[in-house]
Amino acid sequence: xxxxxxxxxxxxxxxxxxxAPIWRCSLSLPDExxxxxxxxxxxxxxxxxxxxxxxxxxxxxxRHGDDHIHLTVSRxxxxxxxxxxxxxxxxxxxxxxxLEEEHGLVRAADRFRTEGPQVRNNxxxxxxxxxxxxxxxxxxxxxxxxxxxxxxxxxxxxxRAAFESGLADAxxxxxxxxxxxxxxxxYSFTVDGLVDGQGEQIWFTASKVARDLRWAQLKTVIGxxxxxxxxxxxxxxxxxxxxxxxxxxxxxxxxxxPGDHPALSSDPAARILAQWQAKVAGQEVPAAPLPVPxxxxxxxxxxxxxxxxxxxxKLPGEIKKARxxxxxxxxxxxxxxxxxxxxxxxxxGAVTGPRVR
Numbered sequence: 001x002x003x004x005x006x007x008x009x010x011x012x013x014x015x016x017x018x019x020a021p022i023w024r025c026s027l028s029l030p031d032e033x034x035x036x037x038x039x040x041x042x043x044x045x046x047x048x049x050x051x052x053x054x055x056x057x058x059x060x061x062x063r064h065g066d067d068h069i070h071l072t073v074s075r076x077x078x079x080x081x082x083x084x085x086x087x088x089x090x091x092x093x094x095x096x097x098x099l100e101e102e103h104g105l106v107r108a109a110d111r112f113r114t115e116g117p118q119v120r121n122n123x124x125x126x127x128x129x130x131x132x133x134x135x136x137x138x139x140x141x142x143x144x145x146x147x148x149x150x151x152x153x154x155x156x157x158x159x160r161a162a163f164e165s166g167l168a169d170a171x172x173x174x175x176x177x178x179x180x181x182x183x184x185x186x187y188s189f190t191v192d193g194l195v196d197g198q199g200e201q202i203w204f205t206a207s208k209v210a211r212d213l214r215w216a217q218l219k220t221v222i223g224x225x226x227x228x229x230x231x232x233x234x235x236x237x238x239x240x241x242x243x244x245x246x247x248x249x250x251x252x253x254x255x256x257x258p259g260d261h262p263a264l265s266s267d268p269a270a271r272i273l274a275q276w277q278a279k280v281a282g283q284e285v286p287a288a289p290l291p292v293p294x295x296x297x298x299x300x301x302x303x304x305x306x307x308x309x310x311x312x313x314k315l316p317g318e319i320k321k322a323r324x325x326x327x328x329x330x331x332x333x334x335x336x337x338x339x340x341x342x343x344x345x346x347x348x349g350a351v352t353g354p355r356v357r
Contacts, residue, residue, distance in 0.1 A: 001060075004058070004060045007058040007074075008022070008058045008059070008060070008072065008073075008074045010058075011057060011058055011074045011076040011077065011078060011080070012074050012075075012076050014076055014080045015076045015080065015082055018075065018076070018082060020075070020085075021074060021075050021076055022072060022073070022074060022075065023054065023072075023073045023074075023075050023085050023088070024070070024071060024072050024073070025070075025071050025088075025092060026068055026069065026070045026071065027044065027045070027048065027068060027069050027071065027096070028067055028068035028069075029067045029068065029105065029106075030067075030106050031067070032106050033067075033105050033106055035066045035067070038063065040103065041061070041063060041069055042061070044069075044099055044103065045061035045069060045071060047095075047099060047102075048071070048092075048095050048096070048099060049071065049073060051091070051094070051095035051098065051099075052073075052088070052091055052092065052095055053083060053084075053091075054073045054075070054083055056077040056078065056079075056081075056083070057073060057074045057075065057076060057077040057078065057083055058073075058074050058078070059071065059072065059073040059074065060072050096108065097109065123139060123141065124139055127139040127140055130193055130194070130195070130323075130327075131193070140190075140191055140193070140194045140202075141204060141208070141209060143191060144172065144189050144190075144191060144204060144209050145209050145210045145213075147167075147170045147171070147172050147191075148167070148172060148189055148206075148209060148210075148213055149210070149212075149213070150170070151163060151166035151167050151170050151172070152213070152218065152221055152222060153221075154166055155221075155222050156221055156222065156223075157221075157222070157223045157277075158222065158223070158273075159222060159223055159224050160176075160222060160224075162222070163222045164176075167189075171191060171192065172189055172190075172191060173189065173190040173191065173192075173201075173203075174187050174188065174189050174190075175187065175188045175203065177205070184215060184219075185215060186205065186206045186207070186214060186215035186218070187205075187206045187213075187215070187218075188203040188204060188205050188206070189203065189204055189206065189209055190202060190203045190204065192316060192319070192320055193320070193323055195323070195324065195327065197327065197331060199324040199327055199328065206218065238272055238273075238275060238276035238279070241272050
């Protein structure tokens with residue numbers, strides 16, 4: 001290591017006016033790629049440095065663990081010429097993409113999508129502790145991303161009231177972040193069971209759930225509700241009825257027949273929304289719309305509701321309370337185990353010091 005350091009320092013000192021003569025980065029792998037042998041890591045590091053245009057200078061790759069290496073490169077080559085690091089992030093991304101394909105590794109572009117902040121290992125482990133290792137449900141933040149987007153799409157053009165009622169029906173807790181001046185800054189979201197070690201509810205701001213759920217983008221989708229016009233009273237009636245149906249239950253998907261006009265759908269919420277949109281656009285509504293039923297069994301039968309399959313209205317609160325108690329019991333058990341390990345160490349002499357005496 002000392003010889004490598006001397007070689008890198010020797011070339012770097014040839015350009016004393018350069019403020020950053022050393023370039024560093026790390027290359028890491030996800031668990032799905034397994035543990036690569038040293039020879040393969042060596043080939044990856046050599047190809048990466050060459051693709052970056054640094055192969056004419058001294059460099060070193062150090063393997064600190066099974067899943068990653070650290071690269072330290074001199075930006076001054078053996079002849080004393082300065083190597084550029086301009087656009088190094090883009091160049092590194094292109095070099096890594098080629099190496100992933102060449103060595104059959106997991107593509108980072110597939111693993112880390114740009115649709116929103118990704119769930120990291122510590123958050124995934126916490127979600128696994130809350131829901132159990134065999135739970136088929138994804139981590140809470142990914143679940144929130146899906147649910148809020150579904151409600152947003154169903155509330156398109158209907159305003160904040162419809163959007164918030166849809167969130168409540170989908171089982172998503174929300175808080176409107178409004179300034180003291182009344183200016184709307186966005187939402188924060190949560191779901192039942194998303195608590196920390198002390199049982200406190202965890203809230204994610206919209207930008208932490210998905211970038212397209214920030215208020216700047218969200219308000220353009222849900223809008224401000226129906227605009228006033230010649231037929232404002234009829235429009236408001238249709239919107240009120242559609243909003244009430246969204247409040248009573250989520251829109252059932254796939255209820256209409258293929259080829260049917262949306263205004264003739266057997267899904268009441270979809271039908272009313274299509275009729276309202278046709279009126280606003282000045283289009284003629286089909287002559288024989290289906291009657292709106294006074295009661296829809298799928299909305300009243302809690303066993304068929306996707307986010308309300310509970311026997312009574314009090315059961316969700318009882319479940320939340322039980323989960324909080326379980327978390328407290330687990331914390332007490334972990335504390336007791338830690339104390340037992342400490343006393344065992346004292347008894348066996350493994351732990352020494354003035355506190356033991």
